[in-house]
Amino acid sequence: MSVSVSIAGSVTTARLVGEIDTYSVGDVREAFERLPIVAGGGVVVDLREVTFIDSSGLGAIIALYHRAGAARARLQLVCGDVTLRLVRLMHLDDVMDVVTEPADASNGSVTSADAQPSDPS
Known part of the structure; x- marks a missing residue:
């Protein structure tokens, strides 16, 4: 499990890689506690390279949300296939902004986790 942090203006991004479980969640919580959060800014948690997450990992995300x-x-x-299923199952997408791709710096657009593929016909 690894956490890398980047800052661009008022947006802090934490990119997580690997498994988040009861053995690694302490490192995740510690990294989340150290994240600089700008009032009125944004925090992005990129979970696309997370291969497993349990309830303790979700608890860390919920604490960061608060x-x-x-x-x-x-x-x-920002969820990948593994995390998106669990986030939806736990209905976190009802209270949190959940996307499948991070914001595109060139146009500010995001791909919603609820977006349906367009029909080319």
Whole structure:
């Protein structure tokens, strides 16, 4: 499990790679606690390279969501196939901004996790 952090203006991005479970969640929580959150800014948690996540990992994400909310910052989850299924199953997509691709810096667009493929016909 690894966490890398990048900052672009008022947006802090945490990119997680590997398995998030009871053995590694301490490192994730510690990394989340150290994330700089700008009031009114954004926090992006990129989970596309997470291969497994259990309830302790979801708990860490929920704690970060509350921390971001307290700072009036917006939290966005970028999910891959593994994490998207679980996020939807737990209905976190009802309260959090969940996408399948990060914002495109050139045009600010995101691909919604609820977006359907367009019909080319």
